[in-house]
Every structure is written in structure tokens, then in C-alpha cells.
Amino acid sequence: MNDKVFYSVAALIALGMVALSLVWPQGLGVRSPAPFGHAIELPDQVRAERERAERKEKRHAEEAAERAARAQAQAEGDAASAAPVN
Structure with a gap:
């Protein structure tokens, strides 16, 4: 596999994982931060x-x-x- 392709794909996957970690609920039962989470009802x-x-x-x-x-x-x-x- 070409290094340019591998590192480009790896960088995109890393950026996707960082973006996902910003919107995924943190810890056990804790809501996401304000722009992404929902109020507890x-x-x-x-x-x-x-x-x-x-x-x-x-x-x-x-x-x-x-x-x-x-x-x-x-x-x-x-x-x-x-x-x-x-």
C-alpha cells in the first residue's frame, strides 16, 4: 500500500475519532456538553x-x-x- 494513501486514511480516521469523542456522552450516564447533549427529563x-x-x-x-x-x-x-x- 502506498504510504501517501495509508497516512491520509489514518489521518482522516483520527480526525473522525476526535470529532466523535466531542459529541459522545462522557463517562457512565453523563450527558454530552451543551451543544450536543439533551436536558435530562x-x-x-x-x-x-x-x-x-x-x-x-x-x-x-x-x-x-x-x-x-x-x-x-x-x-x-x-x-x-x-x-x-x-
Whole structure:
């Protein structure tokens, strides 16, 4: 094979591989840079499950705060009723 043909083809293949590496996603699951990649869109079901979990967690936190406030108020009421009156 002629050297001029071989090195020309090798250079074109190398340039093609470099161009491909610029648009191919990098790493495991990572999107390509802005001009080539697409925005990550979650399916509606996944989004709904995450929102449901957030609401549940928030509700549990509010309930725990209410229980703590009731317990504190009851403790203060017990302390006030147990104090001697002059």
C-alpha cells in the first residue's frame, strides 16, 4: 500500500475519532456538553413519586413538631399546677 494513501486514511480516521469523542456522552450516564447533549427529563411517574415522598416527609415533620409543642405545653401546664400557691 502506498504510504501517501495509508497516512491520509489514518489521518482522516483520527480526525473522525476526535470529532466523535466531542459529541459522545462522557463517562457512565453523563450527558454530552451543551451543544450536543439533551436536558435530562424525568418521567411523570418518577416525578410524581418524588413529590409524594417529599409531601409525606414534610407531613411527618409537621406532625412531630406538633407533638413536641403539645408535650412542651403539657409539661409547662403540669409544672404550673404543681407549683405551690402562696
